[in-house]
Amino acid sequence: MSCLKLGDELQRLREVKKMSREELAQLMNVSRQAVYKWENNKGYPDIQNLLKLSEIYETTIDDLIKSDSTFQGNLNTNEDEKKDEDEILHSGFYIGIGIIFLGIFLGLILGNLIISTALNIVGTLIICFYKDILKLFRDIKKDFNEQ
Incomplete structure (x- = not known):
């Protein structure tokens, strides 16, 4: 064989x-x-x-x-993907929560609802799409390196 x-x-x-x-x-x-x-x-x-x-x-x-x-x-790819899926609280979760709290804090300090809302939306998107964002950046980097 x-x-x-x-x-x-x-x-x-x-x-x-x-x-x-x-x-x-x-x-x-x-x-x-x-x-x-x-x-x-x-x-x-x-x-x-x-x-x-x-x-x-x-x-x-x-x-x-x-x-x-x-x-x-x-x-190997499938096992890596399963391991990623099993990881509920990935680093993107913590980054997103940090940005949400920053938005709340800045909103309270500055009294600016627009900044607070924008940062809350950005934080939520990071929590939800962190792995996709990372994959996008890896693909961009790979394409850039190939050129």
């Missing part, structure tokens, strides 16, 4: 077991089209299906995916 993609390995293992796509799909409780997509590198099985496949093919998940760097990259 030197330079194979995951799909190529899945197809090879299915053929070694002398199974049709239909038979595998029934065993896996998925559609035949799902098996087709996996074997033609048009999609990847999720972790539960990888576990089932490794049992059916009597191999390890590591053996299935270790040569497919694209799949490994997708796994």
Whole structure:
């Protein structure tokens, strides 16, 4: 399995077991089209299906995916995204709260409702869209560095 993609390995293992796509799909409780997509590198099985496949093919998940760097990259990206989503109070939350309090404080000190309202809106937007703002700045920086 030197330079194979995951799909190529899945197809090879299915053929070694002398199974049709239909038979595998029934065993896996998925559609035949799902098996087709996996074997033609048009999609990847999720972790539960990888576990089932490794049992059916009597191999390890590591053996299935270790040569497919694209799949490994997708796994790492998905795990990073999940970790970010699990983090409820990210730094953007604290920055946004700080800006909101600054707006309230300046509004009270200066008696200017416009400044207070503007900073409250900015703080709320930062809380809600912090990750998107960071991604935007990273993309801009990446584009700038490529030019």
